[in-house]
Amino acid sequence: MIDRFSWVAIYPEIVLLVMACAIALLDLFDRSRGRKVAYVLSLLTLLVLAVLTGMNASAGQTVYGFGGIVVSDQMANWLKCFAALSVAVTFVYSRTYIGDRGMVRGGEWYVLSLLSLLGIYVMISANNFLLIYLGLECLTLAGYALVALRRDHVSSVEAAMKYFVLGAMASGFLLYGLSMMYGATGTLDIPGVFRAVATGQIKHQVLVFGLVFIVAGLAFKFGAVPFHMWIPDVYQGAPTSVTLIIGSAPKLAAFAMAIRLLVEGLLPLAIDWQQMLGVLAIASLLLGNLASVVQTNLKRMLAYSTIAQIGFVFLGLMAGVAGGTALGAANAYSSAMFYVVTYVMTTLVSFGIILLLSREGFESEEIADLAGLNQRSPLYAGIMAVCLxxxxxxPPLVGFQAKLSVLQALISAGSGLHIAIAVFAVLMSLIGAFAYLRVVKVMYFDDAASDAPIRAPWDMRAVLSVNGALLLVLGVLPGTLMTLCARAVVQMLSS
Structure with a gap:
């Protein structure tokens, strides 16, 4: 552990902020239709950040800065690395889409996306209540603007308004819960909160009252039931490129925020918040899977799928402490981290195919729009089928390994309730599988409405192929990524 080099702990954030400002200024002199300068510089920035944070994670050091309010550990750096790669892939997938819809007139697409990533980075490394909230607001404010980026599109503006109103309410919940914890413990630093709660001298009722609001705020950011109302409307109403931005990398930030607050700060209250997460997980699995079955809009179906997938993440988080001991914490939290990372990877593929099939004046948003995709392009139909x-x-895809690792952690907790919840999760997954298999049936057995060939830029075709292949490779050989997550969580728990 190092607490002397404060700037070392935040230099990825400094690089990201400087480059976002530089791209905004340089874009003033770029008159090209596709904003090539902003595109290239943004991609280079994200790749450099991915390399830097990956090297930091591999070094294995835990660095604290600015009096301990910032932490740079393995978990933070790997999540930052994956977030940067996620946004980079989104830029590659979205380039043609945003150009056809005039969303790069001023280059704000790239700048706002980088600023949302800055908020993600701050949230991931935050070791203080105020810093978590600062990162959250940076992320969400940029997200509101991105959703409304198509100012002449009614559904986008409507989705932005819903997102803004509900997001402000959820931020208020979280801030109120954090203020309650500050009032009870007398500190804003997460390690200080842990020490204060562990003394057992604070009234349990006061702590639980604040905890309820914190969990509610976290549930909204994840999109768990009953705080899921914004997910289907925003996913459907926002431009598909923006849907991909808000549906991928921010999930990594939400996971980091949950770990920092609930595990690093409030682990002595695990029995209380695990019960809350259990209820949220059961409700999310039930509603997400049942609602996805009846959807005809593909983006809306994937939105309800997201809600169901978040239920599995919560199952991993609720299995850490069992029988008054935290012996299974590392296994449970690493399985949740593995699930989040692989889910983001899968989300990139699904919305990448939607972006590929969309063209100027046409949004490929309905399930029927994928009819006969195998006849038009066996490659892209195969990639989408692997994703679904x-x-x-x-099996043997990575989604199976992710679900299996979470269920194993849940069953390892040992109680009859945990086993019953695991069985329930399997049953809900079987119901939800119908929604995905229906799309596969449409792609392979329905007649195509058009015989027009599907054309994609070489970079999008290459990245989409690699992205799809990873779902299979990591399903067959998940050990490397699982070990990475396990080491990151073990270091986090021991520091």
């Missing part, structure tokens, strides 16, 4: 099978949890 992974979401359904069918």
């Amino acid at each position: 099978f992974s979401l359904a949890g069918i």
